[in-house]
Amino acid sequence: MGRVRRIARRSFLIGSAAVVGGVAFGVWQVSRPVENPLRPERGATLNPFVIVDGDGVTVIAPRAEMGQGIHTTLAALVAEELDVEMSDLRVLHGPPAQAYYNSALLRGELRYHPEGLGGWRRVMADALGAGSRVLRLQVTGGSTSTLDGYVRMRTAGATAREALKEAAAQAHGLPRDRLATDRGHVILPDGTRIPYGDLAEAAAAVEVPEVALRPASEWRLLGRSQPRVDAVAKSTGTARYAIDVRLPGMRFATVRMCPHPRGGMARFDAARAEAMSGVDKVIDLGTGIAVVAHTTWQAMEAARAVEITWTPGPGPQTTADAFAEIEAAFDTRRNARPRDDGDVDAALEGADALSVEYRVPFLHHTTMEPMGAAALFDPAAGDGPHLTLWSGNQAPILHRDKAAEAVDLPPEAVTLHTPMMGGGFGRRAEFDFTVLAARVAQAAPGTPVQVTWSREEDMRHGFYRPGAIARMRGAVTDGRVEAFDAKVAAPSVMRQSSRRFSGFAPPGPDRAHLEGIADQPYGFASCRVEGYLCETALPVGFWRAVGNSFNGFFHECFVDELAHAAGADPLAFRLAHLDDAPSRAVLEAVAEMSDWTGATPDGIGRGVAITRSFGTPVAQVVEVADDGGGVRITRAWVACDVGRALDPAIIAQQMEGGLIQGLSAAAYEEITFDDGQVVQGNFPDYTPMRLPQGPRVAVRILESGGHMGGAGEPATPPAMPALANAVFDLTGRRLRELPLARHIRFAV
Template sequence: MNSNPPLSRRGFLKGSALLGSGLVVGFVIPGAHRFALGAENQGNIFAPNAFLRIGNDNSVTVLLGHSEMGQGIWTGLTMLIAEELDADWSKIRVEHSPASAALYGMAGFGGMQITGGSTSTWMEFDRYRQAGAAARLMLVEAAAKRFDVAPSQLRTESGVVIAGDQRATYGELADDAGQLPVPDPASIKFKEAKDWKIIGKPTKRLDTPEKITGKAKFGMDVQFDGLMTAMVARPPVFGGSVKSFEGAAALAVPGVHKVVQVPSGVAVIADHYWAAKLGRDALQIDWDLGPNTGLDSRKLLESFRKLATTPGISASKAGDATAALAKAAKKIDVEYSVPYLAHAPMEPLNCTVKISQDKCEIWTGTQFQTLDQMIAGKITGLKPEQVEIHTEFLGGGFGRRANPTSDFVAEAVQVAKVAGAPVKTVWSREDDIRGGYYRSMFLHQANVGLDADGMPVAWKHVLVGQSIMADTSLEASMVKGGVDKTSVEGVADSPYLEHLANHQVELHSPKTGIAVLWLRSVGHTHTAFVMESLIDELAEAAGKDPVEYRRTLLKNHPRHLGVLNLAVEKANWGAPLPDGHAVGVAVHESFGSYVAQVAEVSQDNLEIRVHRVVCAVDCGIAVNPQSIAAQMESGITFGLSFALHSKLTLEGGQVVQSNFHDYQVLRLNEMPVVEVHIVPSSDKPGGIGEVGVPPTAPAVANAVFALTGQRLRELPLQLSGV
């Protein structure tokens, strides 16, 4: 991507401040007292997780330990550095870093290198600025010595240090600055927000030019001499295995070199994708289908329903909800359900692996470098640090490329190991959609009691759905007392229940044999739909406007109220609408950010058409408003797919859907007008990549009720002709 050589881990850890020529600045782990630079053999060496490099050509290269998958962190995180550095934005370059937990691990994830949970900006907000500020101080000190003036007499501007009529560019000062001691973090003072020139300003993305010109390199684009392509035939039923196979017909396909068994199935290794696909199609495999041939979506839902009638594990409790329900003036008893969902990124899974005696090289789009290194090391018998991962651009991740089992990376390493040659293992779209690791199906049953004024006085809520943390390395930290908090987030911690004297939330986490995983916005994908639809039901039962009803319930939650009020104001809530149109509202907090949406819908026979979505977001400090707006638009599109189309069903233990013709996502001609309004805020940044998803489905469902009188409690939404 650019001609500057990368900094080796060994060279960085030795504390060298020079890379050829220029200035290299490391980042600090929160809580550390010194930067790593210049600390060789001097007590504790603080392992940085990223660095910036200033070259003599005035370039400023930022290596990010996070994966860019369309969420815009290449630009947003770099803005933090550039702000405190007073860099010339036109000279900024960005690269994906090498994979190293020691250098790029995140304290909030146990020191692992990972991109997920909408954490990149808020977790890195201080230390990225600190790296830029430290570099600027070193450059100023170098200029002070050159100009023979006090540092206080200098100022910086757009990559230049200025003292009166004397000027020196950062590139000219880089070598001298690299010889100086790194400032003590205690001496570093950030700019005041009023002085920001970059943070908070709409900024075009740095990765856009390469993507629109086709220069950007994704995992699927990896190619080099001697590289072969593999496809794997996997069991058609979850939990199945290979009994035996016959590969002669596959080997007869021109370009096919090997047919080998791997733990996940049978791999066909060929010169290129088409030969591998045709070879896989020609395989004759006798499968042991295992114990899950009876899996059926309808039967599973019924089993969830029966489970909901039994006592679950308490996730949140106050008072006596049962007794309070018995005394309530009015009761609402409802059931909601959502289906299994696939991640379906635009770029299907792929991973290239080259194994030598002392190194395993991996090229892929991954969100979880540390775990990939550990698992690849275990398969190859190498140490994790001998596993070199080249992180490419990700053509969509949505959580699928951050798997606690590293399934697609592990499989590719297994294939390359038995092949004895470099191999790119590629999944087809059908493989991707039928390959497991879904958002679990969930069933919610709620019993809510209202007083004479229509306000809730009792709330019993049962959730049934698979745990994404159970039986993974994350179970110990994420499952407490049998409760996977990602299953109940948005209900157990709902602002509607926080001060409700009598409430009870229970969870059942059945094991079905279906592999599940987090999906963009995780538990909020279903809890927001249920809670915000339920609040509309309560407002209807109380005979009150749904906005006013929420305002009453959220009176002690100013950030919820802020986005709610802004969204309804911008949507002109209550104003006349075109004939056959109606609006619905939803407000939800997730990942430290608050979002409200107003959706305008109409009906075309039994089809729901969404015309407009007005969105208000409070994500704390808005680092790049342009990227925030884009992510809200993206999240709304993602949420509309769930609301209107997407659904996985199982019959006979197999997934029925296979590609975008039957696992539908929102089409271009269905895209509504989206308006995004950002609440000005000085609060710490929250997440943004996932938070636009949760309110979308309930806003649409509530609008459909306002239009048709049909209360749809199942996703995807489907109108009845009755």
């Protein structure tokens, strides 16, 4: 945020009164303005999102860039209304501040354009958005960033544009409606072009006018693919992540924590490590140690040399024990029954019912950039000790406040910078790595420290996608599903994460636990869905698509089995039961794209799946082939309906990435436990899909309008069942447990 702190006097920030409030009577306005977090040394500030000065326009992004392209889309939303070129914009991530709350995070499935909401939906959306502000949920997650920014960022740009026009109008004695804007200039009636920067100081004193947003028919940027604002930096190696931070006098550190989840450290002997070349100190962290040295490699070598006696944790000793905990939940721990349509028991009684069980493993996030952060604890700052952090994170307020608490400072004594991230997938919403960096820096006061976790520490101290078990029963008559009965058991991500984040777990039904199975767009005659929660000492957390990631597998594999039991084509069977027009449309589209006929030649298998998550239905067809060396995933077709596609290229990229992560999880990935520890430590034993193993992918984006769906996560859930269904089509084996590589060989 260095540039934000050096805003020139001829600068202004536009429109907090119009941008960061709630919605009432169809107009975004303020009920209680939030504080502007930006504090320039000179000049006036009116808004947290748009800076205009003599150097041009800077967009302050409220959401984090993790590779998903959101900084480009947020910048385009501003540029569309502000009349500037994308190439003339700079984008910075906002600091921890309530102004950057995620207004869409709590809305759930109310994923509609705010101007298109009506009746109770508008009331609920407003209330939930206000809840995010009160709770200061500055969070990137839930595939909500575009929905959150869709109106707010355009309003920021439009308000800035009109304030600039008003400043020019007053200076030249003209009515504002006679002026125009074009590519960073206000245009007078005689054609005179005034750069925005020349009007900044005057615009700061202008009363912010009410603005109307441009209709989609007038858009010139939105709806079209834009060059990524981070493309050049990432392509040339000049992009800076937390792991790249370098400061004068910097030291480098790593951590070694107890390998037993929730275990501890009885004693340690650091004598050998402290005698090693380049080592400055070994720090006692209570449940582990940190080593500070002149280089990261020296720190990691020394950490391995520390002799430590660990104390076991209370968790399960083996993978079998972990799944025994989950299985036991079916007996006593029912949490929710969100669906109980018709009479499932009566429909199953006397029917030729299908009864099966599915299992999915615990999963790690495996971000390309391992966990870590840079930190500087200054004990003699002007008004007392101050902590500065550079941490790629998905929740800046949470990370700042938890770090402050860890080093006994008030939050205002902590500065947190959020650089780009080498992957997040939910892992960087957790604050553990930021807190550890703060504690290491406090133990080395006055010295900037770069803390980098080894891949082994990263993998063995994750917050895993939980393992889960589903027990499914169903019956079909004359090609129709008469009964669909699903029971799902797993540890609760929502309850565990809530305890970590806020100290308490929300009571009542756990909606995230059953997302992807209780909310799918099928019209079954009788449908019952129940959720069972197990308590475990194993740490679980948000992983791409959360509950949808395992429930999509359960649901769509079972629908495939029901289709097979009915003797029906699996794609036609789905179409016959879908009661949602966008979902039908994407399934019809993927059938056309893949030339689906329901028949495949020998040596080829195809599987289909459709899920609706984060407001976006996604249908996929996956093709596999037996190439003699194993099963190879050869092709995949993806069709999605995001409602309105603001940047088709970025959406397609997210569909491809989500598909690949889903295929990788289905085929190869799992976290297992032995002796109370995570077995996997690095990529030789935790094996994501490699580039040569990936399929050729085709994506089609549909736009039905009327809703704003997410893009970052919805392609992951259908990939897992589509692959399993393709393997069934190829081999005749119905595999109900992931990863599939436990049971079949995939080609290298």
